[in-house]
Amino acid sequence: MGNNVPGRKKWLILGAGGQLGREWSKQLERDGCDYLAPARDRLDITDSGQVRRILDEYRPDIVINAAAYTAVDRAEDERKRAEAINSDAPGQLAGICTEMDTQLIHYSTDYIFPGRLADRKQFPDGYPEMFPAEPVNWYGRTKWLGEEKVRAAGGTHLILRVSWLCGAYGNNFVKTMLRLAGEKDQLKVVNDQWGCPSFTAPTVFNTRALISRQAYGTFHLTSQGEITWYDFARAVLEIKQIGVDIEPVTTEEFPTRAGRPAWSKLDIRKLADIPGTRILPWREELGKLLSRLPA
Numbered sequence: 001m002g003n004n005v006p007g008r009k010k011w012l013i014l015g016a017g018g019q020l021g022r023e024w025s026k027q028l029e030r031d032g033c034d035y036l037a038p039a040r041d042r043l044d045i046t047d048s049g050q051v052r053r054i055l056d057e058y059r060p061d062i063v064i065n066a067a068a069y070t071a072v073d074r075a076e077d078e079r080k081r082a083e084a085i086n087s088d089a090p091g092q093l094a095g096i097c098t099e100m101d102t103q104l105i106h107y108s109t110d111y112i113f114p115g116r117l118a119d120r121k122q123f124p125d126g127y128p129e130m131f132p133a134e135p136v137n138w139y140g141r142t143k144w145l146g147e148e149k150v151r152a153a154g155g156t157h158l159i160l161r162v163s164w165l166c167g168a169y170g171n172n173f174v175k176t177m178l179r180l181a182g183e184k185d186q187l188k189v190v191n192d193q194w195g196c197p198s199f200t201a202p203t204v205f206n207t208r209a210l211i212s213r214q215a216y217g218t219f220h221l222t223s224q225g226e227i228t229w230y231d232f233a234r235a236v237l238e239i240k241q242i243g244v245d246i247e248p249v250t251t252e253e254f255p256t257r258a259g260r261p262a263w264s265k266l267d268i269r270k271l272a273d274i275p276g277t278r279i280l281p282w283r284e285e286l287g288k289l290l291s292r293l294p295a
């Protein structure tokens with residue numbers, strides 16, 4: 001976890017076992033940074049006493065909150081739990097960070113937006129950061145409340161909205177498609193929900209670029225482009241040269257417990273304007289991710 005060198009920034013990673021948390025640890029480790037990445041059994045972010053203690057003891061300069069309740073469908077039935085993790089805990093954490101003058105980096109989601117196809121006509125580049133939130137599911141609602149609490153705490157913070165997040169660690173759409181392609185002769189994937197994936201490695205890279213430029217506030221952070229889940233799945237199979245049939249289906253044919261926005265592309269021009277950031281087309285990032293996964 002790096003050497004504790006005086007004068008160097010210290011990082012605390014929350015949600016260290018998740019796909020983004022693990023990517024953070026990997027990059028900080030590679031760069032020889034001072035960081036602490038407590039496992040969930042050592043730090044439950046809903047326990048504000050534990051959070052305060054660890055901040056008091058470790059005294060990080062920057063806290064990365066990659067912890068979240070991310071089971072979108074289950075959240076409809078576990079409302080209190082999802083709210084405790086995604087709304088209340090970030091609010092308490094932000095309060096503690098403000099008191100201790102510690103920077104807080106908090107991740108949020110495209111699912112805070114309504115995702116109306118009509119909005120796409122007005123905003124062809126995607127939802128701008130300031131577009132009013134109107135989540136269509138409980139997960140999105142809890143994440144929006146979490147954002148609002150982080151802002152209200154009034155400390156130095158970055159809120160980064162990512163979408164369709166995929167990386168080398170943990171579970172995600174890309175890995176699910178690869179697994180299903182090994183099990184089935186035909187896949188059915190929704191072709192009427194549009195968005196753009198974020199990948200964990202560039203998410204960490206661009207977050208660090210924003211921090212080093214002292215760019216604070218709310219930013220959208222995805223790759224470039226606009227696709228459906230079907231396009232995404234097809235690209236996974238094409239790049240990996242897997243000859244499994246894939247059929248486009250509608251959301252109606254594929255009902256889920258929680259509603260999903262039909263179009264949740266995020267406008268990333270604010271991020272692109274910050275020197276040092278790097279935003280690549282989604283397919284290029286997908287290729288890089290696939291080359292990191294075991295064959």
Ligand SMILES: NC(=O)c1ccc[n+]([C@@H]2O[C@H](COP(=O)([O-])OP(=O)(O)OC[C@H]3O[C@@H](n4cnc5c(N)ncnc54)[C@H](OP(=O)(O)O)[C@@H]3O)[C@@H](O)[C@H]2O)c1
Binds near residue numbers: 016021040171
């Ligand atoms: N995944 C996506 O498609 C997606 C899309 C848009 C935005 N986001 C946002 O991006 C961020 C990172 O997501 P991700 O995909 O990396 O999530 P993830 O893989 O589900 O990881 C979340 C981590 O948080 C941990 N966690 C949950 N409750 C906790 C608690 N009370 N205390 C401490 N840790 C706790 C989880 O531990 P357990 O595994 O033990 O529960 C897990 O390790 C989140 O803010 C998420 O809302 C994700």
